[in-house]
Amino acid sequence: MNSKIINLPKIEDTRGNLSVIEKNNIPFSIKRVYYLYDVPSGAERGGHAHKEQEEFIVSVSGSFDVILNNGEHEESYTLNKPNQGLYVAQKTWRELRNFSSGAVCLVVSSGEFDEDDYIRDFEDFLNYLK
Template sequence: MNVEIIDIPKVEDYRGNLGIIEKNTIPFEIKRVYYLFDVPSSAQRGGHAHKEQQALMIALSGSFDVLLDDGSDKKTITLNKPDKGLLIRSKTWRELDNFSSGAVCLVISSGEFDEEDYIREYEVFLKYVTT
């Protein structure tokens, strides 16, 4: 599967910890940053794949599950630590659910929003990755 857990460098201090994301932290140039918050625990987010874009997801607060699918294997990863990021490379279907109360999901993307890069139908995704 084309995903990886990335350690986010941190500076620990008795006043609180500091997480640092710089150009060497992730293997792509940052083009867009967005975050999900106030997601009801019964809601699902994601439900798509990208043709080219990569993303790094971080649970800044709380927790949530990320279902990952490359067309042949599936796995679920729980994100719940702000110093761990989930690197999702292109051509990987993702669905987010099981959001805890107060969860915040930060997403750092290798590309700006481009609807042409999205695959939003699962059957289309399967054809895309198997042909």
């Protein structure tokens, strides 16, 4: 699987820490940024794949699990550090689960929103990969 955890620079200061997401620490140019918050207990997000877009997912606050599937292999990651994120390659199914109270999920994407780039059914995803 091409997805991986990427550590972000962490600039420590007695006034608080700072981390930066720039084009030199993620493997794509940034076209869109969005975030998920106030996710109810037990709710799941994601449940799709992108044909072309790549994403970088960070838990800015709290924690949640990201389950990735490339059609042959499934991996689970717990994101809970604001200076660490998960690179998600194109053609990878993703599900986000187990959001802690107050969790904030930041997503940096290589593309603007394009419904045609989404695969929203897992069986369709598996057929797309064939």
